[in-house]
Amino acid sequence: MADSYVLGWILCSVMALVALCGVVLRRQKWKGISMRTEPMKTVLTRNGECGSADASHADIIIVGAGVAGSALAHTLGKDGRRVQVIERDLSEPDRIVGELLQPGGYLKLIELGLEDCVEEIDAQQVFGYALFKDGKHTQLSYPLEKFHSDVSGRSFHNGRFIQRMREKSASLPNVHLEQGTVTSLLEEKGIIRGVQYKTKDGPELTAFASLTIVCDGCFSNLRRSLCNPKVDIPSSFVGLVLENCHLPYSNHGHVILADPSPILFYPISSTETRCLVDVPGQKVPSIANGEMANYLKTIVAPQVPPEIYDSFVAAVDKGNIRTMPNRSMPAAPHPTPGALLMGDAFNMRHPLTGGGMTVALSDIVVLRDLLRPLQDLNDAPMLCKYLESFYTLRKPVASTINTLAGALYKQDLSPCCLV
Numbered sequence: 001m002a003d004s005y006v007l008g009w010i011l012c013s014v015m016a017l018v019a020l021c022g023v024v025l026r027r028q029k030w031k032g033i034s035m036r037t038e039p040m041k042t043v044l045t046r047n048g049e050c051g052s053a054d055a056s057h058a059d060i061i062i063v064g065a066g067v068a069g070s071a072l073a074h075t076l077g078k079d080g081r082r083v084q085v086i087e088r089d090l091s092e093p094d095r096i097v098g099e100l101l102q103p104g105g106y107l108k109l110i111e112l113g114l115e116d117c118v119e120e121i122d123a124q125q126v127f128g129y130a131l132f133k134d135g136k137h138t139q140l141s142y143p144l145e146k147f148h149s150d151v152s153g154r155s156f157h158n159g160r161f162i163q164r165m166r167e168k169s170a171s172l173p174n175v176h177l178e179q180g181t182v183t184s185l186l187e188e189k190g191i192i193r194g195v196q197y198k199t200k201d202g203p204e205l206t207a208f209a210s211l212t213i214v215c216d217g218c219f220s221n222l223r224r225s226l227c228n229p230k231v232d233i234p235s236s237f238v239g240l241v242l243e244n245c246h247l248p249y250s251n252h253g254h255v256i257l258a259d260p261s262p263i264l265f266y267p268i269s270s271t272e273t274r275c276l277v278d279v280p281g282q283k284v285p286s287i288a289n290g291e292m293a294n295y296l297k298t299i300v301a302p303q304v305p306p307e308i309y310d311s312f313v314a315a316v317d318k319g320n321i322r323t324m325p326n327r328s329m330p331a332a333p334h335p336t337p338g339a340l341l342m343g344d345a346f347n348m349r350h351p352l353t354g355g356g357m358t359v360a361l362s363d364i365v366v367l368r369d370l371l372r373p374l375q376d377l378n379d380a381p382m383l384c385k386y387l388e389s390f391y392t393l394r395k396p397v398a399s400t401i402n403t404l405a406g407a408l409y410k411q412d413l414s415p416c417c418l419v
């Protein structure tokens with residue numbers, strides 16, 4: 001059990017650090033770029049009409065309206081930027097990722113004025129973790145005593161959360177959200193000037209902006225134009241939804257330190273519990289030929305707590321088993337004039353600790369504070385130089401979460417190393 005306590009201690013430290021670190025980041029000033037003295041008027045005109053964003057003359061293009069893109073669109077739109085967001089699929093995502101927002105991430109949502117996006121989606125409050133190993137268990141609470149009672153983790157259906165943020169950003173008159181797939185970045189003499197994108201049945205379109213922010217997620221096709229990605233896939237998560245299952249510790253994430261790899265459970269609504277089973281390596285048992293169901297029933301089920309066993313087996317029998325590769329990729333800044341990478345397109349870590357959304361939201365706060373004083377984003381080389389400090393300013397939060405996610409995942413695979 002000693003290793004469980006050490007793991008628990010580290011987990012709680014992560015949450016505490018994320019909660020407390022970098023809540024306030026100072027604004028940067030730089031002489032080379034003109035500073036904004038007054039907030040820009042948020043109303044744009046198109047054909048003389050108020051209230052519609054002129055998509056062809058945006059200040060900023062955002063590629064992808066997932067967690068990072070939709071939060072960023074609202075943030076920059078609220079600051080008066082004309083934002084064009086191009087998202088491949090505007091229907092509600094149905095995924096097994098990004099379902100538990102840590103308390104530090106919730107604090108970032110508050111800083112961004114987006115905390116209402118976890119309301120009305122049957123989100124559940126999360127107050128800490130329960131750890132299980134070899135039939136023993138213990139409970140660890142987030143150190144949130146000093147915060148308002150509303151501050152806690154939140155777990156939910158990822159798609160519901162994203163739709164709330166998309167709706168909120170699209171409600172701003174200067175944010176133009178449209179469905180389309182970005183196929184390439186437009187480059188002119190080493191400067192990114194915008195994007196080319198395709199709509200469902202229409203022709204290929206072109207959009208220009210002073211700054212293009214690529215938030216196209218973990219499978220990013222565009223990041224290769226902006227960095228030299230080194231993606232590692234140490235394992236995959238196998239996802240199931242357990243119905244009407246009563247977790248031993250309500251409103252807590254459950255981590256089972258199983259063999260060969262951890263199993264997670266947490267509520268994603270008032271009636272559903274997400275189960276993620278880590279399967280090491282790059283191959284997972286086949287779902288189609290029944291190997292996966294067999295693996296889950298014979299190797300995994302005997303290790304889940306008895307209170308969860310029946311719901312777990314019922315979920316396997318129901319058959320809605322999904323998998324997702326767990327990627328990690330260090331942030332490798334390659335500053336490119338006119339463009340920036342954010343979210344999973346820029347930096348990924350093992351999702352065992354559920355830190356990805358917190359990093360993305362924290363980065364958005366850093367970027368917002370950097371961009372806020374700038375009136376004019378047109379001088380791409382100067383802006384690029386100015387934004388180099390983004391990579392330094394994001395480190396206290398991002399590196400902490402990334403390092404601990406990697407360390408915890410590796411440690412857990414050889415629990416004897418933990419003590």
Ligand SMILES: Cc1cc2nc3c(=O)[nH]c(=O)nc-3n(C[C@H](O)[C@H](O)[C@H](O)COP(=O)(O)OP(=O)(O)OC[C@H]3O[C@@H](n4cnc5c(N)ncnc54)[C@H](O)[C@@H]3O)c2cc1C
Nearest residue numbers: 064066067068088097098099100182217343344354356357
């Ligand atoms: C199995 C798993 C579980 C996870 N669980 C958690 C968790 O519990 N908590 C947590 O904080 N993090 C978790 N994460 C990480 C988290 O999901 C990500 O960090 C987060 O979703 C990153 O947001 P994003 O906006 O960068 O990417 P996404 O949210 O994936 O958004 C990318 C968007 O870009 C769009 N897009 C892609 N290509 C294009 C294109 N060419 N043109 C236009 N649009 C495009 C996509 O449709 C999508 O909407 C998990 C990750 C995995 C793999």
